[in-house]
Amino acid sequence: xxxxxxxxxxxxxxxxxxxxxxxxxxxxxxxxxxxxxxxxxxxxxxxxxxxxxxxxxxxxxxxxxxxxxxxxxxxxxxxxxxxxxxxxxxxxxxxxxxxxxxxxxxxxxxxxxxxxxxxxxxxxxxxxxxxxxxxxxxxxxxxxxxxxxxxxxxxxxxxxxxxxxxxx
Numbered sequence: 001x002x003x004x005x006x007x008x009x010x011x012x013x014x015x016x017x018x019x020x021x022x023x024x025x026x027x028x029x030x031x032x033x034x035x036x037x038x039x040x041x042x043x044x045x046x047x048x049x050x051x052x053x054x055x056x057x058x059x060x061x062x063x064x065x066x067x068x069x070x071x072x073x074x075x076x077x078x079x080x081x082x083x084x085x086x087x088x089x090x091x092x093x094x095x096x097x098x099x100x101x102x103x104x105x106x107x108x109x110x111x112x113x114x115x116x117x118x119x120x121x122x123x124x125x126x127x128x129x130x131x132x133x134x135x136x137x138x139x140x141x142x143x144x145x146x147x148x149x150x151x152x153x154x155x156x157x158x159x160x161x162x163x164x165x166x167x168x
Contacts, residue, residue: 013055013058013059013062014062016047016051016059017058017059017060017062017063017066018063018066019043020040020043020044020047020059020060020063021062021063021064021066021067021070021072023038023039023040023043024038024039024040024063024067024072024073024081025067025070025072026038026039027039028138030134030135031134036135037132037134037135037136037138037139038135040063041084041106041109041110041135041138041139041142041143042106042138042139042141042142042143042145042146043142043146044056044060044084044085044088044106045088045092045102045105045106045109045139045143045147046143046146046147046150046151047059047150048085048088048089048092048093048105049092049097049101049102049143049147049150049151050147050150050151050154051154052093053089053090053092053093056085056089057085057086057089060081060082060085060089061082063081064078064081064082076117076120076121079116079120080113080114080116080117081113083109083112083113083116084106084109084110084112084113085109086109086112087105087108087109087112087113088105088106088108088109089105089109091104091105091108091109092105097147099144102140102143102144102147103140103143103144104140105143106136106139106140106143107136107137107139107140110129110132110135110136110139111129111132111136114128114129114132115128115129
């Protein structure tokens with residue numbers, strides 16, 4: 001039975017990493033150039049909230065490896081994504097999962113990523129953050145809407161014998 005649980009755990013980790021990688025490839029355009037936002041951000045916040053920080057980071061690393069292998073992301077993209085993951089996941093891990101942390105973790109992760117991107121590219125980070133505001137709003141709203149659905153799915157998953165690491 002232990003092997004069955006390990007197989008379920010590996011399968012779910014791989015599935016979530018693939019979904020995160022695919023969602024990270026797509027950006028929804030904004031009204032102003034540079035204001036596009038990734039569909040992966042609210043999904044990532046929900047993964048962190050449902051599965052816990054450690055599993056979320058493993059899933060994020062796998063997603064980044066997939067994106068690098070496919071050539072859809074560069075090392076800079078992965079660096080910014082990992083900063084987002086550390087900040088957003090860290091907020092949920094340290095302060096717990098509740099409506100406020102679901103709303104602020106993604107935007108704060110985005111802001112941290114944009115600060116790093118500004119440092120890497122020599123661009124004014126405040127301009128990068130300002131351009132990201134529509135995406136931050138989308139992430140906050142999207143995570144709030146997606147979380148109850150994902151939480152319910154994860155509880156069903158846990159009922160079939162595989163641990164989730166973070167579901168409450």
